[in-house]
Amino acid sequence: MPRLAGAVKRLPSLEGFRIAFSMHLDPKMIPFVEGVLARGGAAYLTTCNPDTVRDDVVEHLCAQGAEASAYRGMSMKEYRAAADAALEWEPTHLCEMGAELSAARARRPGGGRDRGSVRGSLEATGSGISRIRGLDLDYPVFNWDDLPVKEGLHNRHMVGLTAWHTFFARTGLTLHEKTVLVIGYGDVGAGVADSAKAYGAHVMVAERDPARRLRAAYAGWEVAELPEAAARADVVATATGADGVVGAALIDRLPDGAFLLNVGHRPGEIDVAYLRSHDHREIIPFVEEISLGDRRVYLLAGGSMLNLVAGAGDSLNAFDVTLAVLTEALGFLVHEGSSYPAGLHVLPDFVWRAAVS
Ligand SMILES: NC(=O)c1ccc[n+]([C@@H]2O[C@H](COP(=O)([O-])OP(=O)(O)OC[C@H]3O[C@@H](n4cnc5c(N)ncnc54)[C@H](O)[C@@H]3O)[C@@H](O)[C@H]2O)c1
Numbered sequence: 001m002p003r004l005a006g007a008v009k010r011l012p013s014l015e016g017f018r019i020a021f022s023m024h025l026d027p028k029m030i031p032f033v034e035g036v037l038a039r040g041g042a043a044y045l046t047t048c049n050p051d052t053v054r055d056d057v058v059e060h061l062c063a064q065g066a067e068a069s070a071y072r073g074m075s076m077k078e079y080r081a082a083a084d085a086a087l088e089w090e091p092t093h094l095c096e097m098g099a100e101l102s103a104a105r106a107r108r109p110g111g112g113r114d115r116g117s118v119r120g121s122l123e124a125t126g127s128g129i130s131r132i133r134g135l136d137l138d139y140p141v142f143n144w145d146d147l148p149v150k151e152g153l154h155n156r157h158m159v160g161l162t163a164w165h166t167f168f169a170r171t172g173l174t175l176h177e178k179t180v181l182v183i184g185y186g187d188v189g190a191g192v193a194d195s196a197k198a199y200g201a202h203v204m205v206a207e208r209d210p211a212r213r214l215r216a217a218y219a220g221w222e223v224a225e226l227p228e229a230a231a232r233a234d235v236v237a238t239a240t241g242a243d244g245v246v247g248a249a250l251i252d253r254l255p256d257g258a259f260l261l262n263v264g265h266r267p268g269e270i271d272v273a274y275l276r277s278h279d280h281r282e283i284i285p286f287v288e289e290i291s292l293g294d295r296r297v298y299l300l301a302g303g304s305m306l307n308l309v310a311g312a313g314d315s316l317n318a319f320d321v322t323l324a325v326l327t328e329a330l331g332f333l334v335h336e337g338s339s340y341p342a343g344l345h346v347l348p349d350f351v352w353r354a355a356v357s
Contacts, residue, residue: 003324004031007355014041017204018117019301021090022083022100024052024092024308025070028316030060032323036330044089044206046082048098048125050074051267051304058061086118094121095326095331098265099128099135106135119338122329122347124150126186127241127265132344140340144329144347149356151187154322158314159307163237163263164199166311170286170300171259175201180183181224181233182206184240185216188263192237193221204229213224227253235259243268254297261300263307263321270303286310310319324355 014036018159023029025047035333036043045068046063047053053072054159056307062068069082082105093099102121121141123129129143145151168174180196182189185207193203204224205216217223227250230236234257238245241264248271254260262269279291280299286309314322325347329337332351 001031001320001323003320003355004035004327007327007331008032009325010354011035011039012335014039014330014334016040017093017334018042018044018089018091019093019095019334020086020089020101022048022086022096022098023092024049024097024313025057025061026054026308026313027053027057027315028319028323030057033061033066034325035327042067044068044086044091046070046101047066047074047263048096048100049267049304049308050079051302051309087118090117092117092119093330093338094118095330096121096128097124099123099131100345102128102135102137102141103131103352106137111285120340122326124326125241125245125265126155127150129344130241138342140337140342141344142329142333142337142340142347144325144352145343146346147325147352149321149325149352150308154175154318156191157185157187158166158191158262158318159239160193160195162189162307162311162313162315163192163196164263166307167177167259167261167300170310171290171298175199175235176236178202179204180235180237181229182221183226183245184234184242184264185209185212185240186239186241188209189239190216190219192239192263193219196235199269199298201235204233226250230254230258233258235261238262238269239264240269241265244271246270248274251292254292256295256296258297259298259300259304261306262303263305265305267302267304270299272299272303275299275303319344321356325352328352328355 043066047070069085102103180201181204183206205221206226207213230250230253275290283289
């Protein structure tokens with residue numbers, strides 16, 4: 001990862017800074033966290049999704065000096081306790097994907113204005129940014145999702161590609177002659193739709209925002225209504241970051257043999273509890289067959305982010321850009337960024353440009 005290596009070299013000393021992470025703990029994160037430790041920072045690792053934790057990655061990073069409270073399959077109670085433990089560790093800065101630590105801090109007595117140890121935070125996801133908007137925090141949070149080099153590359157181009165690669169690998173099927181319903185037409189949904197078409201599918205898009213529905217229509221997609229469109233879908237892919245998008249009403253219309261998958265941040269986009277209230281069994285790894293009367297539908301990766309839980313996520317070359325931007329952002333955050341006013345800011349251009357120039 002040459003861009004990341006360059007960004008780590010430019011990283012200022014992190015001596016005296018305590019950084020609590022809430023992120024996907026997969027092997028691609030290793031060189032980034034090692035870079036933080038090498039520059040003298042202290043690191044506390046928690047996950048933003050228990051389904052994506054690689055225990056060997058956590059073990060490796062702890063052997064390098066990080067502390068951690070994260071393991072694959074931790075319960076929601078353990079997950080929340082890990083966020084509390086990260087705050088007890090008194091971090092100076094947060095590095096988040098989904099704002100779990102900021103939300104935990106806001107839940108404490110005194111809320112997000114308890115004058116705790118945190119001086120600033122980075123947030124990488126649309127879901128986390130929506131969450132931050134509802135919190136009253138006493139530190140600046142830098143949104144590095146809405147950047148042309150993050151959302152415009154990773155979200156727009158990599159998620160769809162890697163989600164379909166994972167679909168092919170896990171099911172043994174391709175998309176030829178299949179109708180795919182993409183729900184949510186942000187950058188992620190647009191990439192999921194483009195890749196599905198490139199791999200041979202007929203694509204329908206469902207989107208609740210009228211401007212984005214128009215954008216989908218102008219891109220040439222069939223814009224469909226829920227839940228009616230579900231009756232024509234061989235594969236339903238959610239990409240919204242919202243809970244309860246695919247509920248019982250939609251599931252009950254799916255044709256026999258339909259697949260359900262999610263790439264959005266929230267594991268609750270698909271009503272997995274409703275599906276699992278019927279007869280179900282894992283027929284091959286990451287593929288659950290659910291019997292709904294005389295129909296069978298297939299849930300991939302338990303409704304969690306398919307490309308990360310059942311696949312390897314972004315390519316190394318693409319993630320090199322993402323991690324280089326994150327590294328530049330962290331160097332900015334611990335110094336200049338911490339003196340910005342409390343509240344949400346988009347990461348300034350001069351910070352991330354160094355990563356891609
Ligand atoms: N799997 C991955 O590797 C990966 C990578 C990046 C982002 N993400 C996640 O993917 C999700 C989407 O990212 P984005 O950048 O496109 O976000 P976005 O917020 O720009 O787009 C989401 C879209 O979903 C729509 N939506 C929300 N609820 C809906 C509903 N009930 N029905 C129809 N449409 C609905 C919204 O109107 C919005 O247009 C986020 O949760 C993000 O964190 C996943």
